[in-house]
Amino acid sequence: MSPVGLGTAQLGNLYRETTDEAARATVDAAWDGGIRYFDTAPHYGLGLSERRLGAALSARPRDEYVLSTKVGRLLVPAPELAGQQDEAFAVPADVRREWDFSRDGVLRSVEESLERLGLDRLDVVYVHDPDDHWDQASSEAVPALVELRDQGVVQAVGVGMNQAEMLARFVRETDIDLVMCAGRYTLLEQGALAELMPAALEKGVGVVAAGVFNSGVLASPRPGTDAHYDYAPVPPEVLEKAARIADICELYGVDLPAVALALVRAHPAVVSTVVGARSPEQVTSALARGRTPVPVELWEDLRRDWLIDPMAPFPRTTVPNITL
Template sequence: MKRSRLGSLDVTSIGLGSAPLGGLFTPVSDADAEATIERAWSLGVRFYDTAPLYGFGLAERRLGSFLRQKPRDSYVISTKVGRLLRAPDGTAAEDDHYKGAPRERPVFDFSHDGVMRSVEESLIRLGLDRVDVLLVHDPDDHYDDAVAGAFRALQRLRADGTIKAIGAGMNQSEMLVRFAEAVPVDCFLLAGRYTLLDQGALDALFPVCRDRGIGILLGGIYNSGILANPHVGAKFNYQDADPVLIARARELDELCRKHGTELRAAAFQFCMAHPVVTVAVMGARNAAEVADNIAMSEMAVPPAFWQELRARKLIEARAPLPGGA
């Protein structure tokens, strides 16, 4: 598998995202979770992303159970800070996205001490002695706390060699630009904001990342599923997709079929054509989905498809395309 540099880290260009392994939308059994991670490993994936939020600790536990069996220097793992998992007491935010998850619920805490506790608790759930990448997770309403508290803790951990890279993971690009200008970060995990349906990151985020050498870990390439199967009831940004978006996705799907390729392949390869994108973080809930993700990265997408995509103005004119189409 192709490899890239993420700061001082050597990473595979495809990573496994573990939100589905935490039961996102649908429960996942322990056996299916293990088989999913095993298939990713067997296909060469060596970058793994997780977070306390994903299944309220379940994804971290499942990922750690597998990775503990592997040489620690043979893979790179990222997790996130900004949420502590606590027993429900009426103050924790409700979240019904995760099925079959433990009873603990996430409580926002972007303070320095809260982040240090979060890291310790993640290591316990993972059963590992360290993680490689730490990301401030969804600080949308907590910018000041993130800069003064969370990022101060992350910089300390990076400076003493405990971790190798720091950044933030969000579903928006605007605040990531502010972080890039305020904090010396190594990477951002951007979810769902650079896809065939949304190229908002082109305006400000990607240029500042290019200029500052910040790598992009790109999640949500299928926009929560609509670009994998654009049907009525499909998800976009974790919610039921608007009919207008479903219509656009179907138009893209028809264009792919016209050129003898798959929408998933076009969605994947479009994202990876941008030079700031370092890793495609692809979620999967079973082994077959992992294999399909890898296959889509390799499937032939004819140059004529990219040319027609641009000619029909279905994407931003500034967006780079595979092969310079």
């Protein structure tokens, strides 16, 4: 995996519409910037993200990039929703999501994803958001993906969630290669340090850090009251903490997103950092911030004010920690 990956929920029209041309240009900008890891899911735009990503990568050498998608939500016809729009994605609700972590559901989901992507194999498949489905996800979904890994259809098996505790349990109790931890190891919160990161290091399971900007509150140098946190309006106390961190960033001449990327990348369990984008400009900005050196003294100030966990590893030099 490249140190930075492109998350493609926005290519599925997350919150608002993105054109086919903008989606392709975003993938092209990522490729030109050195990104070789691309993440998608059937959930993103009811399959639109997968279709757009597959089309954008179709002319690229298949062995030169890593692509991940997810299982757990089947897309089934929904004629009763004709004419309606999906709630989270600006797409027609002509199909609906149906939770399914069974072996048959996983095999069907992989087959349908391959068709939408236009591929004959997948590099990584994550079990997606099994928060309320531990029993079936651990006993059927993961073993089904392990079968596909043994057959060469899938190269690596993972679990992706917006929590760290159950991910740690998957690491300890199942045969997975990766976890995607979204939003739980960031500049604002380092809860994954308690169980997930130690378990991942012990078992040799790679951690892909996603949601590193916490849904947007860390994506700009000075977040406003209209920012989002955990896919919802930012709570006042979270906004206040982000503002305090931004104050220290400004003292050292760096901005909040650059510091957010640097902290996450510094942990030895993290193998890649996935950043979402819907335009070439956002890709270029993320890559530039990833290359921004952060003064060591800044981390000491954040620790002193208890704005980051004292146990969180941080870069010990000012050399940029993302090279592509």
